[in-house]
Amino acid sequence: MFNDIGALELVTIVVLGILVFGPDKLPKVIQDVTGFIRKIRAFSDSAKQDIRSELGPEFKDFEFEDLNPKTFIRKQLTENEDLKEIRTSFDLRKELSDVSDAVKSSEAGAAPAPSATAAAGSATPAVTGPDLLKKPAAPAPEERSRFDADAT
Template identity: 85%
Template sequence: MFNDIGALELVTIVVLGILIFGPEKLPKVIQDVTGFVRKIREFSDSAKHDIRSELGPEFKDFEFEDLNPKTFIRKQLTENEDLKEIRGSFDLRKELNDVSDAVKSSASDSAPAPAAAPAVTGPDLLKKPAAPAPEQHSRFDADAT
């Protein structure tokens, strides 16, 4: 429950507890809080037990942690034999390399390499870019949108 609280946070909580409740009342407040947490845990355990008993013997291996979507998907992916077979036969890296090689080869065969743009340095960097040529207008109508 408190696995992610560091030493500095714990010291801060203790100092704030002493300042708010005082050293005389702090032990009683800690007892009340721990008792409350214990009652909540007992309530949740009894609710889980009631749900399991109402579901019947078909769901005797039911785990509430499986209701977490990440856990459910991870369990389904690791236990399903059909998915294991598909995953074993499919190599994503090989497929991506094949596709990227095909795209690179078709791009180099069909079009010449574009001319390099001139480097912009110094005061030219702050100037507005030149207006595009008339044949390079965009395909949508700015007034219609």
């Protein structure tokens, strides 16, 4: 129930309990809280048993934890034979390494310089536009527009 409470949080709760209830009443409060938690658990277990008995014998293996979407998906992925076969046939690491090898080989054998392609007389036109990936050069000082504080 309290799986995610660390030591610092536990110490903080104890100190707050001592400050709020005092050292004399704290053991009684702890007993009352644990009794209340036991009653809630007993009520929950009896409600689960009632639901199972109402559902009938075809749901005897039904677990309420399966209603959690993460648990349901994990269970379906591990128990379904068709999905197991797909998971074993598809190796993501191998696919990624194949793709990265193909990209590296295409970069290594990239298109030769434009003069070589023009000399070879290839049918593909050379790209003659600005390189949009490069940052444009700063304009010369005389080309810069003046800053007008009144215009802004």
